[in-house]
Amino acid sequence: MTGTYLGMPAFPEAAREAVRDEVLRANLRHATHTIRDKRARSVAELADWDRLRAAGKAVKDHTLRHLDRYLLQLEEAVTAAGGTVHWAADADEANRIVTDLVRATGEREVVKVKSMATQEIGLNEALEAAGIAAYETDLAELIVQLGHDRPSHILVPAIHRNRAEIRDIFRTEMGSWGRPAPEPLGDDPRELAEAARLHLREKFLRARVAVSGANFMVAETGTMVVLESEGNGRMCLTLPETLISVVGIEKVVPTFRDLEIFLQTLPRSSTAERMNPYTTMWTGLGPSRGADGDGPAAFHLVLLDNGRTDTLADETGRQALRCIRCSACLNVCPVYERAGGHAYGSVYPGPIGAILSPQLRGTGTEIDASLPYASTLCGACYEVCPVAIDIPEVLVHLRERVAQGGPVTRGGVRVTLRPADGRTAERATMRAARLLLDHPGALRAGERLLARARRLAPRRLPGAGRAWTDSRELPTVPAESFRDWWARERGDTQ
Amino acid sequence: MSSKDRILGRIRRASANAPDAEIPRDYLQVHGTRTPAERVDLLAAHLAEYRALVHRTDGDGLPALLTRLLAERGARTVLVPPGLPPHWLAAAGPVLVPDRADSTPHELDLVDSVVTGCALAVAETGTIVLDAGPDQGRRRITLIPDHHICVIRVPDQVVDSVPQALPLLDPSRPLTWISGPSATSDIELDRVEGVHGPRTLEVVLVGRE
Numbered sequence: 001m002t003g004t005y006l007g008m009p010a011f012p013e014a015a016r017e018a019v020r021d022e023v024l025r026a027n028l029r030h031a032t033h034t035i036r037d038k039r040a041r042s043v044a045e046l047a048d049w050d051r052l053r054a055a056g057k058a059v060k061d062h063t064l065r066h067l068d069r070y071l072l073q074l075e076e077a078v079t080a081a082g083g084t085v086h087w088a089a090d091a092d093e094a095n096r097i098v099t100d101l102v103r104a105t106g107e108r109e110v111v112k113v114k115s116m117a118t119q120e121i122g123l124n125e126a127l128e129a130a131g132i133a134a135y136e137t138d139l140a141e142l143i144v145q146l147g148h149d150r151p152s153h154i155l156v157p158a159i160h161r162n163r164a165e166i167r168d169i170f171r172t173e174m175g176s177w178g179r180p181a182p183e184p185l186g187d188d189p190r191e192l193a194e195a196a197r198l199h200l201r202e203k204f205l206r207a208r209v210a211v212s213g214a215n216f217m218v219a220e221t222g223t224m225v226v227l228e229s230e231g232n233g234r235m236c237l238t239l240p241e242t243l244i245s246v247v248g249i250e251k252v253v254p255t256f257r258d259l260e261i262f263l264q265t266l267p268r269s270s271t272a273e274r275m276n277p278y279t280t281m282w283t284g285l286g287p288s289r290g291a292d293g294d295g296p297a298a299f300h301l302v303l304l305d306n307g308r309t310d311t312l313a314d315e316t317g318r319q320a321l322r323c324i325r326c327s328a329c330l331n332v333c334p335v336y337e338r339a340g341g342h343a344y345g346s347v348y349p350g351p352i353g354a355i356l357s358p359q360l361r362g363t364g365t366e367i368d369a370s371l372p373y374a375s376t377l378c379g380a381c382y383e384v385c386p387v388a389i390d391i392p393e394v395l396v397h398l399r400e401r402v403a404q405g406g407p408v409t410r411g412g413v414r415v416t417l418r419p420a421d422g423r424t425a426e427r428a429t430m431r432a433a434r435l436l437l438d439h440p441g442a443l444r445a446g447e448r449l450l451a452r453a454r455r456l457a458p459r460r461l462p463g464a465g466r467a468w469t470d471s472r473e474l475p476t477v478p479a480e481s482f483r484d485w486w487a488r489e490r491g492d493t494q
Numbered sequence: 495m496s497s498k499d500r501i502l503g504r505i506r507r508a509s510a511n512a513p514d515a516e517i518p519r520d521y522l523q524v525h526g527t528r529t530p531a532e533r534v535d536l537l538a539a540h541l542a543e544y545r546a547l548v549h550r551t552d553g554d555g556l557p558a559l560l561t562r563l564l565a566e567r568g569a570r571t572v573l574v575p576p577g578l579p580p581h582w583l584a585a586a587g588p589v590l591v592p593d594r595a596d597s598t599p600h601e602l603d604l605v606d607s608v609v610t611g612c613a614l615a616v617a618e619t620g621t622i623v624l625d626a627g628p629d630q631g632r633r634r635i636t637l638i639p640d641h642h643i644c645v646i647r648v649p650d651q652v653v654d655s656v657p658q659a660l661p662l663l664d665p666s667r668p669l670t671w672i673s674g675p676s677a678t679s680d681i682e683l684d685r686v687e688g689v690h691g692p693r694t695l696e697v698v699l700v701g702r703e
């Protein structure tokens with residue numbers, strides 16, 4: 001992972017800044033609570049939610065175990081349907097492949113569907129360096145791009161902006177990217193959406209190259225799947241002559257039938273809807289090979305590793321590759337709610353970011369070494385995760401790794417990490433602790449989880465406490481937190 | 495060594511000790527039991543919840559209803575997929591624009607409305623699926639015009655659930671799943687209809703007679 005995020009302050013400092021920002025916190029609180037409550041209702045509609053969750057987890061685990069086989073099958077199916085498959089070991093290679101493909105078309109601009117993978121590799125910046133303009137077409141991504149900003153949420157990347165801020169951004173910036181915002185422009189969401197529609201339509205109708213990601217790729221049939229709401233995805237996937245999709249290798253599923261699980265769990269977990277407004281599925285160039293002008297005449301799939309195989313090599317951490325990027329874990333996280341997405345210094349914010357980024361990028365930088373501490377271990381993220389990723393377990397595992405060092409895989413090679421320098425981990429722990437002590441609710445939840453997850457507790461203290469615990473045993477975590485015991489024994493809660 | 499070989503090599507080393515998992519398929523194929531009429535009602539309710547406009551008629555009433563709906567939107571031109579049953583728009587007022595392979599996106603942008611059939615509809619999620627069949631035409635014609643009228647034959651084209659829908663679809667065809675009109679919640683989570691796809695989705699449920 002690269003680009004905009006490097007050189008960011010470590011999580012504790014970034015979080016401290018964000019926590020001071022009252023507007024940001026109010027925007028975030030409103031947004032996360034709204035989605036969270038709606039999601040719970042939508043999930044409750046399905047009596048078999050737990051079984052869907054178990055099935056989703058199993059599909060992903062099974063696929064990861066046989067990832068080589070399924071990727072080869074996928075390549076064969078996509079190729080048979082007229083597409084071309086490229087393999088990219090890291091961000092640089094992926095950027096090079098995409099840049100060359102765009103250059104070969106002779107075009108100087110591309111339209112983009114929101115894609116975490118292309119943000120992760122810094123594709124827009126790489127294209128810009130090659131003289132190619134990349135236009136984000138998702139409304140929130142457009143707001144972020146026009147605002148010279150970074151996304152702060154997986155699903156609602158401009159969650160930190162309110163309507164007045166968005167109006168100001170549209171007014172001052174739209175003109176320099178294309179069609180200017182209409183005047184006068186109010187701050188009603190309807191008006192703002194209309195301004196975006198006019199601004200982007202001009203781009204869609206003339207675009208000849210599009211870049212997308214994908215939510216799923218089906219090995220059996222070579223089918224690509226993109227879920228979205230606005231129709232900007234359909235525009236990009238349908239109108240341009242050349243379509244380039246950059247997709248992480250973990251997004252493959254074995255069979256077309258497997259989609260029945262994720263098409264039920266993903267929309268409900270992310271936007272709390274029974275189904276998102278638009279889902280587009282395409283298989284290579286389709287039966288007509290694009291000859292009738294329905295869909296692109298050329299399709300390229302770039303399969304991206306960029307740290308995923310290293311993550312796969314970690315027995316505890318590999319479960320992060322099950323993630324379907326629904327963002328449910330962000331919306332329930334007390335730390336995310338207060339710190340905001342930018343504090344995580346990565347395109348993957350929130351609980352999933354705290355375990356994915358340090359695995360994809362390694363824990364060499366201060367921000368990555370501090371991310372495993374950006375959590376209260378309250379367990380809410382695990383509860384909501386539709387593929388049952390035990391995020392707290394991975395966090396504890398990564399903390400141990402940061403504090404004690406140990407064997408990891410980097411670029412496919414086994415290396416032994418040295419423990420992070422004491423100050424990094426120490427500061428991270430202390431800041432995280434203060435955030436918790438300031439928020440008794442989070443602390444309560446954290447203690448409760450710790451009791452439930454006793455076997456996961458590290459045997460030694462990270463950071464500052466490490467030398468002390470080198471020669472002593474940590475006291476064991478009690479089976480029940482004091483607060484819970486008090487509540488049970490005294491019958492009142494606080 | 496090619497990147498493909500390098501990545502596959504890394505995968506094989508990394509996943510050698512990974513646990514395999516049997517995939518439990520004990521989740522439900524359908525959520526609840528419904529009569530065909532209840533299934534259609536549920537579809538209508540879920541579509542309406544996502545602010546699609548739902549109408550009901552029978553085969554005889556369809557042409558007049560379509561004419562009325564097009565007139566209400568002030569449509570002067572309407573896109574017609576090649577295989578749309580001709581009598582559906584026999585009574586239509588607007589100028590019929592046949593979809594041609596060489597019509598440009600800009601030409602399609604000038605058309606007011608589009609009328610299509612569908613491959614099937616899913617009641618539990620309020621979803622219509624298009625597969626570019628003759629009565630639906632190319633993907634782009636249901637995307638660019640601002641007004642889409644989709645005709646669903648009920649109860650025959652309606653299934654209960656997503657697990658029932660997938661086996662009926664051919665993945666080699668371009669599939670478009672539509673649940674309500676284009677929408678965004680990106681600005682303070684206020685839902686706004688119509689960002690890029692059609693702002694208005696009208697669904698006509700046509701009974702057997």
Ligand code: SF4
Pocket residue numbers: 269322323324325326327328329330352381384385386387388389
């Ligand atoms: S970790 Fe789970 S809850 Fe979080 S985004 Fe990924 S799938 Fe969703």
